Amino acid sequence: MSGGTDLLRVAELFGPTLQGEGPSTGRHAVFVRLSGCNLSCSWCDTPYTWDWSRFDRSAESQVMPAEDVGAWVAGIPAELVVITGGEPLLQHRPLGVLLARLTASGRRVEIETNGTVPPPRAFPAEIVYNVSPKLGSSGVPRARRLRPAALRDFRDTGRAVFKFVVADEQDLAELCALERDCDLSPVWVMPEGITRDDVLAGLSFLADHAVARGWNLACRLHTLLWGDTRGR
Numbered sequence: 196m197s198g199g200t201d202l203l204r205v206a207e208l209f210g211p212t213l214q215g216e217g218p219s220t221g222r223h224a225v226f227v228r229l230s231g232c233n234l235s236c237s238w239c240d241t242p243y244t245w246d247w248s249r250f251d252r253s254a255e256s257q258v259m260p261a262e263d264v265g266a267w268v269a270g271i272p273a274e275l276v277v278i279t280g281g282e283p284l285l286q287h288r289p290l291g292v293l294l295a296r297l298t299a300s301g302r303r304v305e306i307e308t309n310g311t312v313p314p315p316r317a318f319p320a321e322i323v324y325n326v327s328p329k330l331g332s333s334g335v336p337r338a339r340r341l342r343p344a345a346l347r348d349f350r351d352t353g354r355a356v357f358k359f360v361v362a363d364e365q366d367l368a369e370l371c372a373l374e375r376d377c378d379l380s381p382v383w384v385m386p387e388g389i390t391r392d393d394v395l396a397g398l399s400f401l402a403d404h405a406v407a408r409g410w411n412l413a414c415r416l417h418t419l420l421w422g423d424t425r426g427r
């Protein structure tokens with residue numbers, strides 16, 4: 196029987212599908228999306244995980260034992276498991292139970308995080324972090340969205356990549372300063388947008404900046420393929 200600390204609040208489980216963002220773009224993957232976030236980005240593409248003024252929490256999330264989530268994942272034949280949200284590290288204790296099961300079974304696990312919660316020391320060493328700190332276009336006050344000490348902790352794991360949604364020139368300038376001040380590497384940039392046209396326009400805007408600054412450029416493959424359809 197699962198103990199109370201092993202309960203996860205889950206927004207959705209889906210897959211197999213394709214990872215749409217970051218270094219693993221295009222990889223066959225299964226997704227675990229957890230509920231709850233400590234930020235409130237204006238362009239958030241998953242507000243149903245945290246914005247309870249617009250969405251019904253009881254309808255949009257369910258409480259599940261971590262073991263049950265692991266059993267569901269075990270039935271999906273995808274080597275890569277993406278843990279996302281919301282902000283999944285807000286549930287780091289029950290998440291650790293799930294991660295232990297997944298890594299023991301040989302799955303590769305990536306955690307997508309906004310970088311405000313430091314990487315828990317108790318997590319398995321194999322976990323890869325896709326850290327996505329939020330820039331000014333998110334509309335979130337800087338002191339809430341950027342925690343330099345936590346970002347350096349992620350950097351020091353040696354298993355983190357830093358992935359930024361860049362919407363405009365102000366975001367570019369803020370990213371340059373943050374990259375320098377926190378010595379972040381590798382850096383990936385990707386456009387903001389939940390439509391194919393917005394993503395393609397953003398990629399055009401970012402491409403030359405990425406080349407000039409030594410950054411990697413990521414698209415939103417799932418948006419190009421399926422728009423803002425949930426569960427893809």
Ligand code: SF4
Nearest residue numbers: 232234236239281309
């Ligand atoms: Fe949405 Fe991510 Fe921002 Fe949370 S951190 S509000 S999930 S974009």
